Amino acid sequence: MNCSIRFGHAWSRCSKLSGGLRRKKVENIKFDESRLKNWASLAFRLGIAISLTLVVIGFIILIYISGFKDIQPLVRLEQIPAAIVISIGIFLLLLIPIVQVILSIVFFSMNRNRLFIGISVAVLCLSAISLVLALT
Amino acid sequence: MNEINLWALGGIGLVAGLLGSMLGVGGGLIIVPVLTLALHLPIQIAIGSSLVAIVANACTAAGIYTKARLTNIKLGLLLETTTIPGAIIGGFAAAVIAPSILSALFGLVLIYVTYTMVTRQHFISTDTQLDDHLHPGEPGITSDNLSSSLKESYYDQNLDKVVDYKVTRTPVGLGAGFFAGALSSLLGIGGGIIKVPVMHLLMGVPMKAAIATSTFMIALTAATGAFIYQYYGNIQPFIIAPLIIGIVIGSRIGAELTQRTRGVWLRRIFGVFLFLVAILMFLKTANVI
Secondary structure, eight states: OHHHHHHHHHHHHHHHHHHHHHHHHHHHOOOOHHHHHHHHHHHHHHHHHHHHHHHHHHHHHHHHHHOSSOBOSSOOGGGHHHHHHHHHHHHHHHHHHHHHHHHHHHHHHHTTOHHHHHHHHHHHHHHHHHHHHHHO | OOOBOHHHHHHHHHHHHHHHHHHTOOTHHHHHHHHHHTSOOOHHHHHHHHHHHHHHHHHHHHHHHHHTTOOOHHHHHHHHHHHHHHHHHHHHHHHHSOHHHHHHHHHHHHHHHHHHHHTOGGGTOSSOOOOGGGOSOOTTSOOOHHHHHTOEEEEETTTTEEEEEOOOOHHHHHHHHHHHHHHHHHHTOOOHHHHHHIIIIISOOOHHHHHHHHHHHHHHHHHHHHHHHHHTTOOOHHHHHHHHHHHHHHHHHHHHHHTTSOHHHHHHHHHHHHHHHHHHHHHHHTTOO
C-alpha cells in the first residue's frame, strides 16, 4: 500500500515535470519562415487559378452571348450572367493579397512575434478600409 | 464610350505581359497609354483596368518568387504600412484630378523610365547578377532592432551560394513606399520603378530579393488602388477580363523568351518606344490628338 502510494506520488511528480518540459518546448518552438513562404506561394497559385478560371468562364459566356464582335463596355441586360461571373473572379483576384496578410498574422501569432503581428494587423486594417469602400 | 474589340484588349494584355516580364517593368506602363491613346477610353477607366491586370500579373510572379524563397515578407509588410495609405490617397486624388493632368504626369513617369532603361539598366533588369559590394547591410549605416529582425537569406542559383543580407535605412524605404503607393494608384502602374531601386540601392537588399519583395508589395498596393477605383465605378468587367487573360499568358511566354533574347538591345528599343508614347501623352494633354 505504502509502496503504491509512493509510486503514485513519484509518477505524478514525473508526469508534472514532463508536462512542464513539454509546455516549455511548445512555448519555445519558432516556426521557420519558410513555412510562411510555402503558405504564401500556395495561396498565390491557388488564388490565381480560381480567379482566372472564373474570369475565363465569364469571358466564354460573354462571347457565347455577344458573339465575336465589338462590345460596349457597359453591361447590357443579356450580358449580366457573364458580368457576374467575371466580377466574382476579379473580386477574388483582388482578395488574394489580403489573404496573404491574414496568413502572415496567423504565422506571426504562432511564432509570438508581437512586432510583426502589429504590423500585419495594421496593413490588414488599411486594406480593409479600401475593401469596405469598394463594397459600399 | 466607344465599342471595344475584345481581341484587341486581349492583345494589349498579351503584349503588356510579354514585354513586362522580359524587361522587368509593370504592364501598367503599356496598358494605360494604349487604352487611352489607341482605344480612346477615359484615363480613369484605363488606370482602374491596369491596376487589376497588375494584380493578376504580380500574384502570378509572386507565387513563383515566394516559392523560390526570394521574397522578404516581413520587409514587404513593413513597407506596406505607408504604401497602402499612399495608394488610398492616390486613388482618391485620381478621381478629382483633371484627366489632362493625369496624362501629363504619366508622360513624365514614362520619360523617367525611358531614361533609366537606356542609361541605368541595372535596376530594372530581372536577370542581373548580384553585386555583392552593395550589401549585405553595410556595417555602420544602421543596426536598429527593426533592421535586424528583417535579416534574410536565400539561395542564389547563379552564384551557387546562400546570400545573407541585412536591411538598412528603413525610414527611407517607408517614405519611398508612400510615394510609390500614391503614384501606383494615381497612374495605374505597379510602382516597382521606385520600390526596386530604393530597396536595392538605399536599403541594401540584393536585386533578386528587391524585385521579389516589390512584386509581393505591388499585388497588395494595386489591389488597394483597384478597390478605390471600384468605389468610383471605374472597374469595367468586360474591359478587364480579356486584359487579365492576355497579361497572364503574355508574362508566361515572356519568362520563357527572356532566356533567349539579348536584354540590353530589347531594353533600348523599348526605351525609345516609351519615349514616343510619352510624347503622345503630352500631345493628348495639349488636346492635339
